[in-house]
Amino acid sequence: MPDSGTLETILTALPGGYLLLDAQLRIQLVSPRFELLLQSPPLAVGQPLPANVLPPPVLQQLQQAPQSWSLQHFHHGMLLDWLLTPLAHGLLLSVREDRQAFRTLVENSPDIISRYDTNLVCLYVNSALASRSPLPPLYHIGLGIDDRGLPPNMCDAMHHAARQVLSSGQPYTFETEISRPERHLVFEARLLPETDDSGAIQSLLCIERDITEQHANRLWQADENRLLEMLANDRPLPEVMDWTCRMMDNQISGAMSSIMQLQPDGRHLRVAAGPGLPEDYKALIDGIAIGEGVGSCGTAAARSQTVIVSDINTDPLWAPYTELVRPFPLRACWSHPIMAHDGQLLGTFATYFAEPRQPDPLTLDIIQRTSHLMAIAIQQEQRASQLFQLATQDALTGLINRRHFMELAGKAFHDARQQGKPLSLLMLDLDHFKAINDRFGHEAGDDVLTHFARLLCDGLRNSDLVCRMGGEEFAALLIGASEEEAHIAAQRVCKAVASCSMSSNGNTIEVTVSVGLCSLDGTVMTLGDMIRQSDKALYQAKHEGRNRVCVAGND
Incomplete structure (x- = not known):
């Protein structure tokens, strides 16, 4: 066996981390790489092995009969390969990163994982970026953050986050947003420092997670609470409907929301709210009849079910009205019936778009929940009207x-x-x-x-x-x-x-x-x-x- 100085020189030069123990598990030699991988305090030669240095599964194996063994175990976020080798006068424990396994995990992660140098030049990005960028991941390698075709707001956020990490040495979490015609995306990004053996920051690791659904739910819950407050405070129905349409227009990128209310004759719909729709268009559809093939709203009211028209120009439900709608920037229309608790039709909630578009499940869920709240608002107004009539009208003559x-x-x-x-x-x-x-x-x-x-x-x-x-x-x-x-x-x-x-x-x-x-x-x-x-x-x-x-x- 080489002397301790020679052995330390050999082990230090190897890529793994090494710990040499005697038969009583006292430390005989420890390489700097071992302390770095385990993120342990300095270990002194001659001291007993501290119980809190090794992960419990590794320590448990070590305390059993001395025989060769190997295992994999996560430690401080890293997947490590552990190997024990019995020697003539002790035990040699080696540990190293399983880089292939780590890369496999990273490449199959749904999160976008990228690495930058301290100037925010991209060194690596995983394949998850392909679902968010029209350019292949390899295109981004070697480009600075401002040269990758990312939205300006995302570049600004990354620059700010990098300054925070480089100055504090601590991870930094922030949110970024990307607006696309078909969907508004929100990401939570976490930028982490990567250091060398001396603790100097060598690179930055960025993990970006799509939180669009959670973000939309947070916004919707806040707006839903505001809407419930308006209903509890008996705000006028036109005000509630107008605010609801504006709320949905803000939540759904590119949306133009409208509410049509069933008229007393039970056969026609009138425009009750639609601040984002062209005034001339609202005048044309005000009072439309309920029926199959009467656009999205007339059909949704007739069927008492949601009607999704992703392209007005080609959908047969809009065939009789293509000339009517042609002067206006309206190409998609999703309509959801507003139903009372007893199944009676009250109106329709429609969402228009200037481009052909299909809804995602989250958006449909929000529209359905909003329609339910509009049903509550309309029924509440009807009950208030009935009470007012009872209090102010003669029951026999109606005067x-x-x-x-x-x-x-x-x-x-x-x-x-x-x-x-x-x-x-x-x-x-x-x-x-x-x-x-x-x-x-x-x-x-x-x-x-x-x-x-x-x-x-x-x-x-x-x-x-x-x-x-x-x-x-x-x-x-x-x-x-x-x-x-x-x-x-x-x-x-x-x-x-x-x-x-x-x-x-x-x-x-x-x-x-x-x-x-x-x-x-x-x-x-x-x-x-x-x-x-x-x-x-x-x-x-x-x-x-x-x-x-x-x-x-x-x-």
Whole structure:
């Protein structure tokens, strides 16, 4: 056996790391490469082998009967080959990197792994880059980071990360993004220093992992929380829909999102939101019919299932509309039906693109989840509308009820007084209504009330406030109407009612109405004054024979 000095010289020159132990596992010799590979503190000759230097599987093998053995084990991120050789007066433990196995692992890794010198000249890059770059991996070898055709933002991020690693000697983690027509990619990159035996940084190892899906989920969760807050705070539905479309346009590269809502007839869709779509295009599709072959949205609504049109110009669903859409930058349209919890159609959520495009599973999942939230928003608005109708409308005639009328009339009265504009009030009461109920029954009486409410609305303007005050008594506030104009309108209603008999359960019923009119003038100080004077005029019309109009103050 060579003397220790000669042996140390030999072992130090070899590529592996070596540890010579006596029979009691005391250190006789250790090579610098051994300490470097194991990242151990300095080991002194003559000391017992510290238990924490070797990985447990290797130490366990070493403590058994002295015989030759070899094994592979990861240690501090490296795959190492371990070999024990019994000697006449001790044991020789050698360790070295399994470079072939390491390279096999690196080349088959889904992460992009590259090595740079300290000036960011590429020394190596694995085959995973081929899926992200149009140029083969070998093309990048020998090129500086700015010469590889990478996006400027990625080059800037790498320069910044390299400065941090070179100055601190510590790994640095950062994110980079690549925008492509078909998809927006996000990578998490970790830049690590590689040192020589003296600890000086010789190269930089970069590991880039595609975190597009995780990144999109983080963004979506934040936006989803914001959307839920808007729903919880009862934000107006148009605001919620507009914000949702803008949110999706930001999340999906190149997207132009829109929401169409089912109209009351159950057969047509109206454009409810679509801030990214051309205004002229939205006007053309507003009110489209539901049906098979009616583009993406009409078909999705008819089928109650998602319709993916990756190229509008060639898809048969768009064949009747290719000329309509040709002036606009729209080439793909994915439409998802918005369904209520009971399976009823509420509308559609569409995503347009300027280029032909197919969705990936993550994007489809986000669109589906967004459509579900839009269903909640629409149903919440419908419930609120129903509650408002119950609180403000007369259930039988559909006119506003007394309470809501007093609220709206109070505001209209105040505005007219402030602005010096005319205002007139009609109080109307059906003549001999009790006799109608007694003779024909209450069901016929309800038919008469509904019939009269329709004639009253037909005889007045859409801007007038028409109310059922209770029983057979009605009121109408004619905003901006002078006494003369209101008198003409009231007479028109009286004539229409008297000349239009109605039928209920086979019975022909003749109806007339008496009207009291009061207009805003110097004697009317409050809305209550106007109502009292109109009521007084109404009683005058009843006293004078009914089926007539009397004006307050004209005794």
